[in-house]
Amino acid sequence: MRWFWIDRFTEFVSGSHAVACKGVSLAEDHLHDHFVGYPLMPNSLVTEGIAQAGGLLVSEHYKFAELVVLAKLAKAKFHSRVRPGETLTYRVNADWIRADSAQVTATAHVGERLHAEVQLMYARLGEEIEAKIGAALFKPTDLRHWLNLVRVFEIGVDGEGNRLKRENYPLN
Numbered sequence: 686m687r688w689f690w691i692d693r694f695t696e697f698v699s700g701s702h703a704v705a706c707k708g709v710s711l712a713e714d715h716l717h718d719h720f721v722g723y724p725l726m727p728n729s730l731v732t733e734g735i736a737q738a739g740g741l742l743v744s745e746h747y748k749f750a751e752l753v754v755l756a757k758l759a760k761a762k763f764h765s766r767v768r769p770g771e772t773l774t775y776r777v778n779a780d781w782i783r784a785d786s787a788q789v790t791a792t793a794h795v796g797e798r799l800h801a802e803v804q805l806m807y808a809r810l811g812e813e814i815e816a817k818i819g820a821a822l823f824k825p826t827d828l829r830h831w832l833n834l835v836r837v838f839e840i841g842v843d844g845e846g847n848r849l850k851r852e853n854y855p856l857n
Contacts, residue, residue, distance in 0.1 A: 689831070690734030691775065697841035699849065700746050702778045705738040705835070711769035726767035728801065731793050732758065735803055739777040739789040741837065743807050746782045749828060749854045752810040756786065760804035771795045785809050829856035 696704040709716075709726050716724035736755045744753040767773060777791040786808050793801040829851075832838060841849035 688733070689737070689834075690730055691737050691835055693834075693836045694738070694741075694840055695774075697742070697745075697837055697849070699841065699843045700742075700779055700782060701844065702776070703738055703742045705734070705775045705777070707734050707773040707775070709767055709769050709771050709773065713769075716769055724769050726769075726771075726773070728761075728763045731763075731767060731773060731801055732761060732803060734773065735775050735777065735791045735793060735801070736805055738775045739779075739791055739805055740807060741832070741835070742777055742779055742789065743782060743787040743809075745837070745841070745849070746779075746787070747809060749825075749832070749856055752814065752823060753787070753807050754810060755805060756808040757806040758803065759788075759806055760802070762802045763800065764802075765795065765798055765800050767795055767800060773800065780804075825856040829854075832856075 691705040691707050694703055694705045696702070711724060715727065715730065719725055719727050740753050740755065747753065772795065774794045775791060776794070777789050780788040780790055786806060788804065788806050790804050792799060838849055838851050843849060
């Protein structure tokens, strides 16, 4: 993945919820085009940040062994603007996670100000997809590196409050 729209997780509870942050910096290329003279974080990229946070929450349920993709943006409502220098906080709650799909409800805040409310659905793609295209859809080592960067294993816990352990996930 080329673009990361979350900087770190501050809370991650397996199968339940996660909180992630994204600092919006004027150094980001997209802000120079959106809009010239009045830079804003596009709502589509806020949605992508929420989708990444929710996707990792859902993917952890499958032990990061299956590909999880955004399948549907069921709801999106935006209330304000996000400017450089502000920090977005994504709060994602797993509504349900099934064998082949999941749904999350999430919000994005700037400080105490509600910026966005979204509902997303994910599809779990199994090994049959990789067999059809003849190649792996992602590299486990790349995913492991990203999980370390966003601190999933530093702050993540299971439903009983036990720390998530890297060795419990097949990311070799």
